Amino acid sequence: MTATSTDRWIRLDGTTNTRDLGGLPTTDGGRTLPGRILRSDNLQTLSDADIARLVDEIGLRQVIDLRTTAEILLEGRGPLRGLPDVVHRHFTLLPERGHHTDVFAVEEDDPQVELPAAGWAESLLPRQVAAHDEGEPPAVRSYLGYLGQRGENVVAALRALTEAGDGASVVHCAAGKDRTGVVCALALAVAGVPNEEIVADYALTAEIIDALVAKLAASPTYAEDMETRDVASHTPRAETMERVLSLLDERFGGPAGWLTTHGFGAEEQAALRARLRD
Structure with a gap:
């Protein structure tokens, strides 16, 4: 079906779901570059x-x-946070309470940043589902929700990737499959990777x-x-993407x-494509 490979x-x-988006074929016969x-x-x-x-x-x-502010604060500083050569950018894709748009701009002991007592899910606002999406499967509704309720942050994440300069960037959330999957799917689409390869990359997490x-x-x-959901409910399915x-x-x-509709137009798309392509 596809040329996507697990190499x-x-x-x-310290991770279980890390992979490079390089080496994927594009519709014009090229390949995405590794290490980007x-x-x-x-x-x-x-x-x-x-x-x-x-x-x-x-x-x-x-x-x-792509995690929420509460997730980041509850998990604490990761080991990469102490490295001056590694820049951290934060773009939550879930609707959350509070006003901090970038948790890395504040310290964990900032009195205005309160850890949720009942767990990070309690920091989220109720999700809104567009009427024409109500009949979609739950995972599809969630992904459309990222685009509908946090479209500006999806674009901001892609813009950060575009402007990153030399070196590699890593996109991550908690599991690296849902929020990460949507942002990476859009990046690969901009690079000219065909839908079947984007779907196959998404499904690799299974x-x-x-x-x-x-x-x-x-x-x-x-x-x-x-603990409250079985493994099958967490498993990404190709039909979702x-x-x-x-x-x-x-x-x-x-x-x-x-992307064009949401302010990430042809010029920026060309710049992201150039970063990802051979």
């Missing part, structure tokens, strides 16, 4: 060896964190879902969610059309 996995001690954009689950438990590989070998220079769920279950931040891409095609003429 793009980056095996680290990585995707990953939470980076809180990276080992010293992991950091050396990411920073010294791969050249990581930017972290795009290969390591048991280890991923076990890792998240070991964190007090995510343990309850992992297929449906999202199909709806973008129907409503906007494709991901590029959605």
